[in-house]
Amino acid sequence: MTVRPQDACALVTGGARGIGAAAARALAEDGWAVAILHRNSAAEADATVDAINEAGGNAIAVTADITDPAGCESAFTEAEERLGPVLCLVNNAGMRADGLAMSMGDEDWDAVIDTNLSAGFRLTRRALRAMVRSRFGRIVNIASVVGPRANAGQANYAASKAGLIGLTRTVAAEVARKNVTVNAVAPGFIETDMTADVPDAIKESVPARRAGTPDEVAACVRFLASDAAGYVTGTTLYVDGGLAA
Amino acid sequence: MPTSTTDTATIQKVVFDSLETFGAEPTEIKLEATFESLDIDSLDIAELAQIIDEKFGVEIKSSDAEQIKTVGDVVDLVAARS
Numbered sequence: 001m002t003v004r005p006q007d008a009c010a011l012v013t014g015g016a017r018g019i020g021a022a023a024a025r026a027l028a029e030d031g032w033a034v035a036i037l038h039r040n041s042a043a044e045a046d047a048t049v050d051a052i053n054e055a056g057g058n059a060i061a062v063t064a065d066i067t068d069p070a071g072c073e074s075a076f077t078e079a080e081e082r083l084g085p086v087l088c089l090v091n092n093a094g095m096r097a098d099g100l101a102m103s104m105g106d107e108d109w110d111a112v113i114d115t116n117l118s119a120g121f122r123l124t125r126r127a128l129r130a131m132v133r134s135r136f137g138r139i140v141n142i143a144s145v146v147g148p149r150a151n152a153g154q155a156n157y158a159a160s161k162a163g164l165i166g167l168t169r170t171v172a173a174e175v176a177r178k179n180v181t182v183n184a185v186a187p188g189f190i191e192t193d194m195t196a197d198v199p200d201a202i203k204e205s206v207p208a209r210r211a212g213t214p215d216e217v218a219a220c221v222r223f224l225a226s227d228a229a230g231y232v233t234g235t236t237l238y239v240d241g242g243l244a245a
Numbered sequence: 246m247p248t249s250t251t252d253t254a255t256i257q258k259v260v261f262d263s264l265e266t267f268g269a270e271p272t273e274i275k276l277e278a279t280f281e282s283l284d285i286d287s288l289d290i291a292e293l294a295q296i297i298d299e300k301f302g303v304e305i306k307s308s309d310a311e312q313i314k315t316v317g318d319v320v321d322l323v324a325a326r327s
Contacts, residue, residue, distance in 0.1 A: 132292050174288060 002179045002230050004136050009033040009083035010225065011076070013066055013123065014093030016041035018192035019142060021048045022214035023090050026222040028057035032088060035079035036061045039093075058083070066093055066119035067111075076126050085130040088225045091120035091164070092142040096194060101155040109156045116160035121167060124182075128175060137180030138225040141168050142217070145188045145240045161186075165236055172234030181233035183224045187217045188240025208241030251301050251327040257320050259300050263293050264316065276317035283316075293319070301327045 014020040015036030038045040045061035052059035064075030097108035131137025147161030172182035269283040294305040
């Protein structure tokens with residue numbers, strides 16, 4: 001089993017709240033120093049950082065617009081300089097801009113693809129440098145049950161998440177022999193700000209008959225980032241109460 | 246740090262050391278050896294490009310890949326650009 005270098009850190013995009021904040025906490029509990037990337041959620045990011053640090057962990061908040069390539073680069077470099085090489089990357093930042101495909105504007109299409117897919121690619125490309133050189137890396141992409149399965153009104157979101165799964169599998173194959181793993185976690189209905197407007201009736205379609213929690217997704221991220229998951233790569237772990245079963 | 250007058254011996258040492266790190270058999274690493282014969286693949290070459298960029302400030306692009314077949318090709322390319 002390959003053991004992660006101790007001077008390394010994890011970087012979690014969209015880490016101020018929801019699944020990202022839970023993942024940051026879970027990684028910190030597992031001994032990772034954590035950089036929380038956020039765009040304009042300073043108060044929530046600081047609260048997550050404080051909670052981790054008060055629990056004995058080591059976390060910082062970094063402000064960045066990940067849809068801006070220069071912003072990605074500077075945020076990544078800041079995390080490296082303050083916490084050490086980023087050997088765990090959690091591409092969690094995501095957005096929705098729903099609408100039927102026949103009436104969806106280019107802006108809504110581009111914004112969702114840029115945030116959910118292209119930013120993940122750029123950060124992955126950047127992170128692989130140190131990971132390949134270190135012969136250790138963990139990339140976890142937060143995908144969705146939407147993408148592999150249809151969800152009317154979310155053509156952009158589904159395309160971005162399906163793209164993220166395709167990215168996951170191909171990059172995993174490219175870097176597997178350098179002890180870098182790349183996996184996706186596909187949440188179903190999780191109780192977060194982003195799903196607050198999802199009608200309760202839809203949750204009835206989940207075999208588990210309830211929504212999931214951010215902590216339940218974070219537990220999977222924590223496992224995939226662990227030394228124990230060194231032989232798990234290119235896969236998608238569904239955390240959906242059986243929705244995709 | 247990148248320098249503008251890097252001698253070939255220095256470049257050769259960095260390239261040879263890197264190839265050994267990647268798992269190439271030390272006795273097989275020679276200027277005329279092809280990467281294929283050393284079992285060095287495109288991912289290794291991408292990593293070597295990163296090391297060269299850091300050490301010598303020379304960028305090796307994917308479009309250069311076609312003209313890089315042997316260890317000596319890389320050394321020559323870096324020497325010409327540094």
